[in-house]
Amino acid sequence: METLTALLGGFETALTPQNLLFALIGAVLGTAVGVLPGIGPALTVALLLPVTLKMPPVSAFIMFAGIYYGAMFGGSTTSILLKTPGESASIVTAMEGNQMARRGRGAAALATAAIGSFLAGTIGTLALTFAAPAMVTFALKFGPAEYFALTVLAFTAVSALLGSSPLRGLVSLFFGLGLGLVGTDLQTGQARFDLGRPELLDGIDVVTVVVGLFAVGETLYVASKLRGVQDAVMTFRGRVGMTRADWARSWKPWLRGTLLGFPFGALPAGGAEMPTFLSYLLEKRLSRHKDEFGKGAIEGVAGPEAANNAAAAGVLVPLLSLGLPTSATAAILLAAFQQYGLQPGPLLFQSNPALVWGLIASLYVGNVMLLVLNLPLAKVWVRLLEIPRPLLYGGILVFATLGVYSLNSSVFDLVLLYLIGLAGFAMRRFDIPVAPAIVGMILGPIAEQQFRRALAISQGEYSVFLTRPLSAVILVLVALVLVGPPVARWWAARRAARAGEPSRT
Amino acid sequence: MKKAILLAAVVLTGALSASAQTLGNLRIMAPASPGGGWDQTSRAIQQVLQDNKITGAVQVFNVPGAGGTIGLAQLLNSKGDGNLLMTMGLVMVGAIQTNRSKATLDRVTPIARLTGEYEVLVVPAESKYRTMADLVAAWKQNPGLPIAGGSAGGTDHILVGLLADAGGIDPTKINYVPFSGGGETLAAVLGNQVAAGVAGYGEFEAQIKAGKLRALGISSKKRVKGIDAPTFVEGGLNVELANWRGIVAPPGISAQEKQALVAALDRMHASKEWKDTLAKRNWEDLYQSGSKFDVFLKVEQSRINKVLKNIGLVK
Numbered sequence: 066m067e068t069l070t071a072l073l074g075g076f077e078t079a080l081t082p083q084n085l086l087f088a089l090i091g092a093v094l095g096t097a098v099g100v101l102p103g104i105g106p107a108l109t110v111a112l113l114l115p116v117t118l119k120m121p122p123v124s125a126f127i128m129f130a131g132i133y134y135g136a137m138f139g140g141s142t143t144s145i146l147l148k149t150p151g152e153s154a155s156i157v158t159a160m161e162g163n164q165m166a167r168r169g170r171g172a173a174a175l176a177t178a179a180i181g182s183f184l185a186g187t188i189g190t191l192a193l194t195f196a197a198p199a200m201v202t203f204a205l206k207f208g209p210a211e212y213f214a215l216t217v218l219a220f221t222a223v224s225a226l227l228g229s230s231p232l233r234g235l236v237s238l239f240f241g242l243g244l245g246l247v248g249t250d251l252q253t254g255q256a257r258f259d260l261g262r263p264e265l266l267d268g269i270d271v272v273t274v275v276v277g278l279f280a281v282g283e284t285l286y287v288a289s290k291l292r293g294v295q296d297a298v299m300t301f302r303g304r305v306g307m308t309r310a311d312w313a314r315s316w317k318p319w320l321r322g323t324l325l326g327f328p329f330g331a332l333p334a335g336g337a338e339m340p341t342f343l344s345y346l347l348e349k350r351l352s353r354h355k356d357e358f359g360k361g362a363i364e365g366v367a368g369p370e371a372a373n374n375a376a377a378a379g380v381l382v383p384l385l386s387l388g389l390p391t392s393a394t395a396a397i398l399l400a401a402f403q404q405y406g407l408q409p410g411p412l413l414f415q416s417n418p419a420l421v422w423g424l425i426a427s428l429y430v431g432n433v434m435l436l437v438l439n440l441p442l443a444k445v446w447v448r449l450l451e452i453p454r455p456l457l458y459g460g461i462l463v464f465a466t467l468g469v470y471s472l473n474s475s476v477f478d479l480v481l482l483y484l485i486g487l488a489g490f491a492m493r494r495f496d497i498p499v500a501p502a503i504v505g506m507i508l509g510p511i512a513e514q515q516f517r518r519a520l521a522i523s524q525g526e527y528s529v530f531l532t533r534p535l536s537a538v539i540l541v542l543v544a545l546v547l548v549g550p551p552v553a554r555w556w557a558a559r560r561a562a563r564a565g566e567p568s569r570t
Numbered sequence: 571m572k573k574a575i576l577l578a579a580v581v582l583t584g585a586l587s588a589s590a591q592t593l594g595n596l597r598i599m600a601p602a603s604p605g606g607g608w609d610q611t612s613r614a615i616q617q618v619l620q621d622n623k624i625t626g627a628v629q630v631f632n633v634p635g636a637g638g639t640i641g642l643a644q645l646l647n648s649k650g651d652g653n654l655l656m657t658m659g660l661v662m663v664g665a666i667q668t669n670r671s672k673a674t675l676d677r678v679t680p681i682a683r684l685t686g687e688y689e690v691l692v693v694p695a696e697s698k699y700r701t702m703a704d705l706v707a708a709w710k711q712n713p714g715l716p717i718a719g720g721s722a723g724g725t726d727h728i729l730v731g732l733l734a735d736a737g738g739i740d741p742t743k744i745n746y747v748p749f750s751g752g753g754e755t756l757a758a759v760l761g762n763q764v765a766a767g768v769a770g771y772g773e774f775e776a777q778i779k780a781g782k783l784r785a786l787g788i789s790s791k792k793r794v795k796g797i798d799a800p801t802f803v804e805g806g807l808n809v810e811l812a813n814w815r816g817i818v819a820p821p822g823i824s825a826q827e828k829q830a831l832v833a834a835l836d837r838m839h840a841s842k843e844w845k846d847t848l849a850k851r852n853w854e855d856l857y858q859s860g861s862k863f864d865v866f867l868k869v870e871q872s873r874i875n876k877v878l879k880n881i882g883l884v885k
Binding site: 250254333334403408409413 | 721772
């Protein structure tokens with residue numbers, strides 16, 4: 066009840082014309098930076114920090130919240146239409162959604178992504194409103210051992226991303242794991258694979274790899290195939306929006322994705338990528354259209370897109386209630402709080418309720434705005450594909466280059482981007498999937514650091530992964546995911562054999 | 571003819587600005603990403619210098635990477651540029667040594683030390699360690715007591731090394747568990763994953779005030795007003811450490827140029843706006859300029875080198 070009164074007070078703050086305007090500016094800006102590859106919400110908010118210094122804090126945060134959610138909405142657009150994700154949480158969307166677009170279902174993919182994002186964002190914000198304290202207590206139970214177990218679980222999702230040839234998939238995975246090793250080792254402070262270049266000491270930015278492997282690689286590949294072929298503008302057949310069947314196949318993945326994404330976001334070291342991998346795996350396992358996965362299954366877009374938006378809402382739980390940033394954008398938001406002399410944490414809700422509840426209320430408002438903005442835009446975005454391909458991909462290359470340069474203003478990063486882009490081109494040429502490389506690059510370092518951290522804390526006791534209850538539960542889950550399907554198949558085959566029929570799996 | 575007028579104009583404005591004792595336009599490099607400590611410091615300086623018309627327009631730009639050493643290398647290449655400054659601090663001193671960076675602070679022109687933040691060591695509120703002495707006693711029994719902090723070789727690690735040394739614990743035997751940043755350290759301490767955690771006071775402030783964490787010690791010389799924590803010195807450990815931030819200029823600038831920059835920062839430090847900024851951001855005033863800062867920088871480098879050798883990060 067108390068929460069409701071506070072929330073209503075928040076809406077009073079958020080619904081003033083001035084703050085509504087800032088929410089709109091934020092939503093539009095956020096969608097724009099989400100659409101552009103390489104430029105993320107963290108950088109946008111960071112660049113706006115000095116500008117907002119003279120603004121009232123509530124208005125600034127309402128705008129930042131719009132950018133934050135907006136970028137998550139916008140990130141799916143280029144992923145689906147052009148297979149050029151701007152950040153790592155939408156690589157699954159880039160695979161499955163782009164397949165849909167290729168089969169003329171681009172608008173439906175965009176719609177399921179937008180509605181899923183809206184639903185997940187709203188449910189996530191509701192959870193943030195009413196369940197934040199409980200979530201935080203739970204999240205703090207996660208130590209390094211649990212995080213390690215979680216990454217093992219997420220690694221099992223790779224099996225769903227490997228594609229037709231396991232060998233090729235593993236090549237890609239290990240390429241990613243190798244890239245993830247570059248840089249200063251956090252645990253010992255020693256440089257690894259830095260080739261004597263100080264630019265490599267901080268490791269390779271995952272954005273550079275995502276943009277390189279996907280956007281640059283895709284562009285080069287398209288260009289190589291375009292030679293001598295007359296440019297055919299992609300046309301879009303069929304209904305623009307979602308069909309009744311699409312709705313029927315989307316609503317459960319939306320909800321499941323939300324349920325996966327939110328807790329991961331709330332975990333101090335969870336992130337938005339792991340739940341998208343897990344959601345994809347889950348949907349593939351549960352779907353009645355398994356054969357469509359990899360060829361444009363709507364569940365494979367709906368689930369992961371809901372998951373990454375729910376995670377975005379989850380990230381605000383530890384940020385607001387503990388002052389604990391769990392993503393790059395959250396870290397910048399924390400800096401923004403400090404710029405106003407505010408310290409997020411348990412006391413902020415008491416010392417500055419107008420700000421906190423105004424911010425939370427504006428998340429609801431922002432979500433509605435984004436849906437209203439993005440659903441009609443889906444039809445406009447799809448027309449992007451009517452641009453002749455040389456111009457379209459030329460444009461992508463320009464934005465990808467700008468985006469990566471904006472990360473560190475470093476020419477070295479550009480060279481790296483194009484080298485990785487060449488690798489991405491070669492991988493496409495030899496039919497090696499690129500997604501496992503990104504998974505390896507993201508999960509590898511987390512798994513390694515958390516594993517070593519867990520052992521440091523236990524002072525060398527390997528049993529820590531099994532004696533800590535949460536970690537043990539997750540590892541049992543991993544075993545079930547790995548052993549379950551073969552056992553089920555074996556069981557089915559046995560029963561089929563007993564019934565005297567030829568077994569087919 | 572045009573050229574001559576232009577030249578005259580340049581000479582004239584040069585003479586005018588010299589007589590008014592103001593610097594021209596300045597550029598400040600923040601050797602880190604937007605939003606970080608050096609970036610915030612640079613932008614705060616920019617604002618006060620400009621608003622008080624101490625200098626002309628000030629531009630801040632970011633050159634992030636490798637603990638600031640990439641920015642430092644770029645600064646060393648701008649030899650003789652009297653209108654360029656770079657923010658830096660303790661973290662850079664450590665990074666140069668752990669990264670074995672070729673760019674070092676030996677050649678820069680020190681201008682001033684500005685602000686700083688003290689480090690605190692905290693335990694969860696329900697921890698059995700009530701004082702620093704309790705912790706040191708347990709630490710001596712078991713040097714492998716896990717203590718969390720930021721990345722290896724960073725300020726937090728340096729502090730833990732200094733504390734171990736002062737408490738008579740072999741610094742090579744300590745079990746320092748690095749997390750990526752104060753946020754993760756905070757979660758590890760709150761979740762009772764480790765025995766204690768170390769970070770800048772600001773990272774723990776909200777939780778200390780809310781009673782969720784207990785600060786066993788702070789790395790300042792004397793107790794800090796408004797912070798409920800005894801100093802390490804009070805706890806019997808002779809350790810002082812400030813995560814300071816300062817500002818330097820490129821090598822090879824003239825003595826007059828250096829003097830003008832020092833004077834500008836002196837004026838900035840004396841302004842009301844600067845004091846307000848410090849108060850609002852919770853930055854300690856550690857101002858020191860000119861030859862005092864020159865000496866400090868030298869002493870600090872050798873002290874940090876010794877600690878890093880002690881904890882085995884630098885050979």
